Amino acid sequence: MMSLRAIARAAPRVLARPSTLRPAAAVVRTAAARPSFAITQKASAAFTTSAFRRAPAGEVDEELAAKLSSELEFETSVKEGETLPASIKDFLENGQFELKDVPGQQDVFLTRNFGNEKITVSFSIADLSSFQEQNFEDDALADDQDFEEINSRDSTKSGAADLAEEAEEDMEGGADTDAMPCRLNIVVEKPNKGALNVEAIAQDGTIVVENVYYYKDAKLAHSSNPDAVHAAQDAYPGPAFGSLDEDLQILLERYLEERGITPALALFVPDYMDMKEQKEYLAWLENVRGFVEA
Structure with missing residues (x-):
């Protein structure tokens, strides 16, 4: 579900924001209005690279830094009033997946072993944006x-x-609170047997399978190398999942559920995406403000 935080963040921008741009007439200067400078040897000598480096910051820097601080204060106050969603707490405490979430990166990975199989589930906060x-x-x-x-x-x-x-x-009636569809990339690998690559959607507490690919080389399911991506695109994709025999669809869904692709995962992913996006946004505000103020 689209978070209230996201709505609150966007509302001021959508509803009303006074323009900060100056009218063209106020910023365009004619040649006649510019001060004239006498180019002399003495004036040239007074200008040094040291003086250039010590030049004051741009006119808007202070105002921009203040606005960034205001946004940071607002977002922090929103975060302080929140508690960890039960879907996240329960999944991390009771689930069998290991979470890999690198600050500053958009993709999140869940990994686990199941017999001789290695299972990787990945999703991205880019989908949330x-x-x-x-x-x-x-x-x-x-x-x-x-x-x-x-x-x-x-x-x-x-x-x-x-x-x-x-x-x-x-x-x-909640007409504007549509549940967010979260894309999942699921890879099931076996040593020397290749991999199954499943594209699915997590939404409304359910997992909807869209496509099931098989790669003889498991690297094709993971690598972002251009050659690997090209090879994966050339591989036969298989029929659309919805066109398969209904019993085959049910068995494939049960196959994935046994490996942890469950409703609990479908509830966890959207909530975790929302939480991570908030963390990354706060870090972005901090970094941009620090850069402007430096």
Whole structure:
């Protein structure tokens, strides 16, 4: 589900933000307005690289640093009021996967052994940003459609009031809180036997399998090397999962469930993505502010 934190973060940007850009007339200077400088040997000697290095920072630096501090304070206050979701706590305490989450990187990995198999599940917080962006675009489109609907109705207060009431009912009914689909890349490897690469979606507490690939070389399921990526793309992808015999689909889903691809994982991934994205955003604010202030 799209987090309230993400909505709160984006709302000020979507609803109203006064422009900080100056009018063109205020920043364009004519040649006549520029001060003239006499180029003399003495003036040239007074200008040194040392003086250049000690030049003051840009005019907007202080204002930008202050804004970054304000954003950081807001995000920190939001985080302080949160508790660790039960889905994350339970999965990490009771699950059989080992978590690999490197600060500053978008991808998260879960690994475990199952018999002679090595299982890797990966997902990326980049999907969260894409989902939020798409939601905001959809909201903007819906607002445009509502505006057109108002204009198409009789120009009476009742038409606008009816539409406002409908929008309020949608909000109360949770119409804008669609569950976020989280892409999973699942790899099951066996020594000298290659790997199965499963593409799936975690959403609403369920795992939906989309594709199942087989690679004779397990490296094709992991490597980002251009040659490996090209070789993986050339491999026969197999039929669409939904077109398989229904019993075969059920057995493949049970096969994955035995290896830990369960509803608990489907609940864990979206919540963990949201938590990690918040951590990375706070770190980004800190890093950018530090750079601007340096």
